[in-house]
Amino acid sequence: MPKAGDALWDIALAEVEKRESPDGGGKRVEVWEKSVLFVGSKNGGKTTIILRCLEREEIPKPTLALEYTFGRRARRHNAPKDIAHFWELGGGTSLQELIRIPITSNNIRSFAVVLxxxxxxxxELWTTMENLLQAIRDHVNKILAKLEKTNPEVATEIKQRMRNSLQKDHPDYELVDPFPIxxxxxxxxxxxxxxxDSEMRKTVSKTLRFISHYYGASLVFTSKSEAxxxxxxxxxxxxAFGYERSKSVSVDHSKPLFIPAGLDSLSQIGPPPTSDSDIGKMRANTPLEVWKKVFEKTFPPKSFYDLQATKDPGQDSQYAEHEVDVMRAQKKQVCCCSVALQSAIPETQALPK
Known part of the structure; x- marks a missing residue:
């Protein structure tokens, strides 16, 4: 209850604190703030997934470089709204050096990745996955290396958290290599x-199950279907918002997969879809390399450089600005005239001694 003589600002502040308390008693509730980076295949539907997650009825536009948006949600009635920062990397694998912009030592504890x-x-699947995840892992490891010197408790916490993606009594606990975030x-x-073809689907599905389980990741197949x-x-x-973790699982290769992290196993996934004799002939140091060779035997990969091709942002119509484009055209014309003039002037002959 406001007292006589209270300033308007004090009354407003007390009201906000009351609303942010779950029991109205004035106890402040910590706001959840997370960051999620979306990376992956070019034209793979990242923007559409983000818009659907944020319940925005917008027509998705091509993502050219690195874009940012955010969402706010309340976990319960009359609670403060949590904040989720959404970053999207466009261009497939062509702009992976931009990964270092959103992932920093300040937010690494609350960061996640969606591939x-x-x-x-x-x-294109394996090359895209391998290069993007390796670029993120390398950057995160550099951050963790610095934190081990400046804030070792945080570095240890992050590493231990990812080891906990599997329960210690899980039979694969020592056989996987969890992603650092x-x-x-x-x-x-x-x-x-x-x-x-059903066999092609089975090979892709089993491979993605293995990759997800090996990295301690969740896996889901999606499409235009609302479900x-x-x-x-x-x-x-x-x-992004700390909602309850789903415990449902769908591992039938003839249906869309849905497997939350830690709920699969190597025994359920089975061996790579090839003969034991073929596996014995493969030169591979890790299970991941075996699966890669088997997968690429069925689906010969596109080169990394083919996947890096991207068009000139200056020619993209969605970023057109009349005044800027006019100035660019004038500058280009001046440069062309200068080159033409220089080529028209004969070279100066050497003076006789």
């Missing part, structure tokens, strides 16, 4: 993928 892989392009892998365009989009949102909302 979107286009199921309709299996020949929380990871969700989304297989997009399942509606197209579903039309593939599948909802499953992807469940996993993302768990990362």
């Amino acid at each position: 979107v892989l286009d199921l309709s392009k299996p020949n 929380p990871l969700v892998i989304i297989g997009s365009k399942y509606d197209i993928f579903h039309e593939f 599948l989009q909802l499953k992807a949102r469940v996993l993302i909302n768990h990362l």
Whole structure:
């Protein structure tokens, strides 16, 4: 109850604190603030997934470089709204050096990654996954190395948290290599993928199950279907807003996969889809390398450089600005005239001695 003589600002501040308290008693509630970076296949549907997660009815536009948006949600009635920062890296693998911008030592404890892989392009799948995850892992490891010197408790906490993606009594606890920060892998365009040959689908599905389990990640297949989009949102909302973690599992390769982190196993996934004799001939140092060789035997990969191709931002119509474009055209014309003039002037002959 405001007292006589209280300043208006004091009254307003007391009201805000009251609203932010779950019991109205004035006890302040900590606001949840997380960051999520979306990376993956070019034109794989990252923007659409973000918009659906934030319940925004917008027409998705191509992402050219690194874009940012945010969402706010309240975990319960009359509670303060939590904040989630969403970063999206465009261009597939061509702009992976921009990864270092959103992931910093200040937010590493509350950061997560969503990797979107286009199921309709299996020949690009492994190269895209490998290069993006390696770039993120290298950057995160550099941050952790610095934290070990400046704040070793935080570095230890982050490493231990990811080891806990599997229970210590899980039979695969010592056989996996968890990603250094929380990871969700989304297989997009399942509606197209579903039309593939059943053996091809099985190879892709088993491989992604192994990758996800090996990295301690969650896995979900999605498409334009509202039901599948909802499953992807469940996993993302768990990362971004702390919503309850789903415990449902779908591992049938003839259906869309849905496997939260830690709920799969190597015994259930089974061996790579090839003969034991072929596996014995492969030169591989880790299980991940074995799966890579088997997968790429079925789906010969596109080169990393082919996947890096991206168009000139200055020619993209979605970023057109009349005044800027006019100035650029004038500058280009002046440069062309200067080059033409220089080429028209004959070279100066050497003076006789």
